[in-house]
Amino acid sequence: MQTALRTSLPETELASRANFAPHARVLREERPVQTSGLPLSIRGLRKSYGDNEVLRGIDLHIPAGQFVAIVGKSGCGKSTLLRLIAGLEKIDAGTISLGEAVKPEDIRVMFQEPRLLPWASVLSNVEVGLGRDRASSDAHSRAEKALTEVGLTDKRDQWPSVLSGGQKQRVALARALVSRPRVLAFDEPLGALDALTRISMQRLLERVWRDQGFTAILVTHDVAEAVALADRVLVIEEGRIAHDVVVNTARPRERGSAELAGLEGSILSHLLSADDRT
Amino acid sequence: MSLIDSVSLPRGLRLPRVDGLIQWIVPLAIIAIWQVASVTGFVPTRVLPAPSDVVLAGWKLLLSGELVRNIWVSFWRASIGFLIGGSIGFAFGLANGLSQLSAKLTDTTLQMVRNVPHLALIPLVILWFGIDESAKLFLVALGVFFPIYLNTLHGIRTVDPQLIEMGRIYGMTDGELFRRVIFPGALPSIFVGIRFALGIMWLTLIVAETIAASSGLGYMAMQAREFMLIDVVVLSILIYALLGKLADSASRMLERLTLSWHPAFQKR
Numbered sequence: 251m252q253t254a255l256r257t258s259l260p261e262t263e264l265a266s267r268a269n270f271a272p273h274a275r276v277l278r279e280e281r282p283v284q285t286s287g288l289p290l291s292i293r294g295l296r297k298s299y300g301d302n303e304v305l306r307g308i309d310l311h312i313p314a315g316q317f318v319a320i321v322g323k324s325g326c327g328k329s330t331l332l333r334l335i336a337g338l339e340k341i342d343a344g345t346i347s348l349g350e351a352v353k354p355e356d357i358r359v360m361f362q363e364p365r366l367l368p369w370a371s372v373l374s375n376v377e378v379g380l381g382r383d384r385a386s387s388d389a390h391s392r393a394e395k396a397l398t399e400v401g402l403t404d405k406r407d408q409w410p411s412v413l414s415g416g417q418k419q420r421v422a423l424a425r426a427l428v429s430r431p432r433v434l435a436f437d438e439p440l441g442a443l444d445a446l447t448r449i450s451m452q453r454l455l456e457r458v459w460r461d462q463g464f465t466a467i468l469v470t471h472d473v474a475e476a477v478a479l480a481d482r483v484l485v486i487e488e489g490r491i492a493h494d495v496v497v498n499t500a501r502p503r504e505r506g507s508a509e510l511a512g513l514e515g516s517i518l519s520h521l522l523s524a525d526d527r528t
Numbered sequence: 529m530s531l532i533d534s535v536s537l538p539r540g541l542r543l544p545r546v547d548g549l550i551q552w553i554v555p556l557a558i559i560a561i562w563q564v565a566s567v568t569g570f571v572p573t574r575v576l577p578a579p580s581d582v583v584l585a586g587w588k589l590l591l592s593g594e595l596v597r598n599i600w601v602s603f604w605r606a607s608i609g610f611l612i613g614g615s616i617g618f619a620f621g622l623a624n625g626l627s628q629l630s631a632k633l634t635d636t637t638l639q640m641v642r643n644v645p646h647l648a649l650i651p652l653v654i655l656w657f658g659i660d661e662s663a664k665l666f667l668v669a670l671g672v673f674f675p676i677y678l679n680t681l682h683g684i685r686t687v688d689p690q691l692i693e694m695g696r697i698y699g700m701t702d703g704e705l706f707r708r709v710i711f712p713g714a715l716p717s718i719f720v721g722i723r724f725a726l727g728i729m730w731l732t733l734i735v736a737e738t739i740a741a742s743s744g745l746g747y748m749a750m751q752a753r754e755f756m757l758i759d760v761v762v763l764s765i766l767i768y769a770l771l772g773k774l775a776d777s778a779s780r781m782l783e784r785l786t787l788s789w790h791p792a793f794q795k796r
Contacts, residue, residue: 338693359697365694368789368790369715370708370789381699411790
């Protein structure tokens, strides 16, 4: 249905409908209209730490602009996969290709900890995200725009220490977004937040992903979060992709709907049955 | 009936910044009690002269120019010694904090030297330098070196590695990483070192001046002892206290200026 919608409406028409409130829903059910994301191809990826083989041959293709969630038990290698994609670790064997020539600013990572510089104001923390463009004349305005996107314009001159956990994570998101990345990798970014803040952060993540159309890779231990946000959920077990589940539910998704709950249940039972086998 | 009740001002006269004055209540009270004890003869003036006598002695020395000259000489020695020892300590702290090779090469040696009380070197230093300026500068620099070295090293080693990884991901060069992440992260610890070092600086200088000098506050106190000028001896001791407090306040002010991001320095 989604693809049908996309082909039936030319982009200009979609854009004009965006300004017309009664039809806004039609647009919002659509995946990012024009994706700035990069496609991702992984072949035969392996990684070991000492004798411990964490990833045992991962083959994966992620189309540009897709929102992929990676779930699995702790120690299954999901964070390692993300760190390899983000280039934070060296690959032992296999390849990860992102299509064209990629700039470092094209790939950004957001961690469970906000990792803000405590001695820099909120605004200059966001400016850090510009990478090599930090010194450019529009650095300030770009950082301010990113802060507006996460709704923290009024905190621009504050120290990070006065912010709440959720606000710090939103600053970290602004820092990741400010360079307009084409792949954004999230390593349990909401893991340390309380339940209500989590839900509002999930909505924010979904919104910026739709607005900007980057390829999103979310590592999480929360299956409900994965099915609520992702187009596709990968279950990793013992260093391999054990299941590849497509989530077709239209957006915006209703949290706790029967459809999502059923999907969540089946993914959880996969994870738990793997537990029983060992 | 506390002391504060008896000195409290009438409502209309209440000072706006009374908070800043609270810290001075205890020293002023001690001086008042001391004065009363001396005047009533409870403490013989041979043992401890009255504060008024000390002030008078200070006034006389001030008029003769001797006081200012001795304070200046001591202040100069303290600052130069502090700068020399502090910068060497800071440089070694940086080098050993940032480079494994440098740490392996020098840290063990420095830790061994650290365990020698630096004042034990006074006889050797007198043999080397006589009672020249360089003897005092050497001792002060040596004393100041270790607290600054240790705390700079500690500060750099304990910078959050997650922040360093973040800096690298966001494309910071080594220089930027140092300037924006490592140095600011180490700064609180460096300030701890500076405040320790300031204490050691005065201690070392006074001991060195007492033993081998021909000018300075320590020398002034020793000379006064020779001539049984107990008011001058007490005056010198009080000046040490004031100078120590001054150095501490200066470093605190610097701390507040540079660490305003730190939760501990934010206004509550």
